Amino acid sequence: MLNLKMFVFGKSMSRSVSASRLLYHSSHINFSNIFSSTNCSMCHFSTSSQTDIIPGAMTLPRYLNSVVKFKGPISVFEYMREALTNPLHGYYMHNDVFGQSGDFITSPEINQMFGELISIWIANEWMKLNKPKPLHLIELGPGRGTMMSDILRVFKKLNLLDNVSCHLVEASPKMTRLQAKSLLIDPKTLNDEPNDTQCYCSGVTGDGVHVYWYNHFKSVPPAFSVVVAHEFFDALPIHKFRIILFQKTDKGWREVLIDSDPTDLEGKRFRYVLSPSPTVATKLFVKESDPRCEFEVSPESRIIMNELAIRLEQFGGMALIADYGHDGSLPSVDTFRAYKGHKQIDPLYDPGSADLTADVDFSYLKNNTLNKLISLGPITQKEFLSRMQIGVRMKALLEKCKDEEAKKSIVSGYNMMMDPEQMGERFKFMCFFPGVLKDYLEKMPVAGFSS
Numbered sequence: 001m002l003n004l005k006m007f008v009f010g011k012s013m014s015r016s017v018s019a020s021r022l023l024y025h026s027s028h029i030n031f032s033n034i035f036s037s038t039n040c041s042m043c044h045f046s047t048s049s050q051t052d053i054i055p056g057a058m059t060l061p062r063y064l065n066s067v068v069k070f071k072g073p074i075s076v077f078e079y080m081r082e083a084l085t086n087p088l089h090g091y092y093m094h095n096d097v098f099g100q101s102g103d104f105i106t107s108p109e110i111n112q113m114f115g116e117l118i119s120i121w122i123a124n125e126w127m128k129l130n131k132p133k134p135l136h137l138i139e140l141g142p143g144r145g146t147m148m149s150d151i152l153r154v155f156k157k158l159n160l161l162d163n164v165s166c167h168l169v170e171a172s173p174k175m176t177r178l179q180a181k182s183l184l185i186d187p188k189t190l191n192d193e194p195n196d197t198q199c200y201c202s203g204v205t206g207d208g209v210h211v212y213w214y215n216h217f218k219s220v221p222p223a224f225s226v227v228v229a230h231e232f233f234d235a236l237p238i239h240k241f242r243i244i245l246f247q248k249t250d251k252g253w254r255e256v257l258i259d260s261d262p263t264d265l266e267g268k269r270f271r272y273v274l275s276p277s278p279t280v281a282t283k284l285f286v287k288e289s290d291p292r293c294e295f296e297v298s299p300e301s302r303i304i305m306n307e308l309a310i311r312l313e314q315f316g317g318m319a320l321i322a323d324y325g326h327d328g329s330l331p332s333v334d335t336f337r338a339y340k341g342h343k344q345i346d347p348l349y350d351p352g353s354a355d356l357t358a359d360v361d362f363s364y365l366k367n368n369t370l371n372k373l374i375s376l377g378p379i380t381q382k383e384f385l386s387r388m389q390i391g392v393r394m395k396a397l398l399e400k401c402k403d404e405e406a407k408k409s410i411v412s413g414y415n416m417m418m419d420p421e422q423m424g425e426r427f428k429f430m431c432f433f434p435g436v437l438k439d440y441l442e443k444m445p446v447a448g449f450s451s
Contacts, residue, residue, distance in 0.1 A: 061350060076257070255279045308373075371435070
């Protein structure tokens with residue numbers, strides 16, 4: 001259940017919001033006007049998400065309070081999207097949020113073993129299919145670029161870089177530069193205005209691998225592809241729904257919305273409220289027969305899985321998804337939370353200053369592949385890494401390592417990734433292949449997903 005007190009919102013809600021606005025290609029507010037003024041009458045909508053940074057622009061909490069005042073409580077989807085990717089104040093847009101100095105640590109940042117085992121999984125499954133070329137290595141939300149750097153390093157050692165290119169789906173200009181640095185791309189080759197209209201940046205690594213950056217997954221050119229997504233889906237905006245049950249009357253499903261908190265003099269705190277009647281999102285995403293009493297839905301996840309299914313069916317390939325998540329069978333799901341300074345904090349306080357996340361419903365990913373793909377998993381990170389022989393790899397590293405502090409770091413990283421109380425159980429892995437490979441994969445089991 002919701003961990004903050006729920007209020008039923010009694011104001012009338014606008015019915016003019018179209019269903020398309022709730023999905024990936026939704027309209028965006030024109031920030032160039034509203035961020036330079038506190039006058040809500042200056043709000044208007046446009047199809048552009050581009051904006052220039054305006055000196056003296058209002059803070060994100062102040063902006064969201066203005067939006068709420070103008071049109072009433074907003075969805076968790078809209079709140080989360082603005083907090084993470086607002087061009088001016090979005091959490092991901094101007095910060096390096098990973099590692100010890102950031103707000104959270106991902107497995108690739110802990111030590112090299114994680115990325116190396118992902119690399120071996122990719123190489124193994126690709127070679128089993130006779131190494132179709134060209135190969136597009138696609139990563140959704142590549143962080144600092146650490147995992148892709150590990151993949152290319154292992155591919156180089158295995159002499160597999162021929163006719164391989166790298167395609168990164170990234171929304172943050174700040175992270176794009178960090179990824180280019182991690183991939184050892186010569187700054188002279190980094191091109192912010194490539195001739196390719198689909199990508200917004202390109203470059204070449206020291207080993208001659210071409211790297212391209214895109215705002216959207218669908219923009220990546222078609223080819224045989226290996227798609228990896230590590231802690232990507234958990235950052236996609238969600239809608240939250242809750243069913244209202246009274247003693248004598250069933251009020252049905254309501255969307256959980258976010259409203260300004262009138263008790264907060266600072267203007268940085270928000271609160272949950274419930275829509276007085278079903279919203280457009282409720283009608284789109286809720287089945288009246290759903291046995292759960294509360295759940296979350298990520299519309300962008302559905303669109304990306306649709307695009308993945310079409311790509312893999314038409315051009316071949318595979319996908320490996322790793323994230324915090326569940327199988328969708330929980331009776332009540334309330335996983336929306338925030339992290340700052342490696343600590344969990346209130347997600348409704350000071351949006352834009354912390355990472356927002358929600359656990360991935362892996363059954364939802366599977367059910368939105370248009371019946372074109374077969375899937376394996378989800379299995380725990382501990383299971384996957386164990387089957388990929390992480391223990392053997394750690395032993396080899398420790399034998400070669402002479403520095404005692406480095407050895408302690410290797411063991412500590414191993415424990416963090418494998419400990420059930422840390423990442424070992426909560427983190428899940430799932431893979432997808434074209435449906436035509438079903439019989440083949442029964443004869444040639446997928447590494448990491450079979451004992």
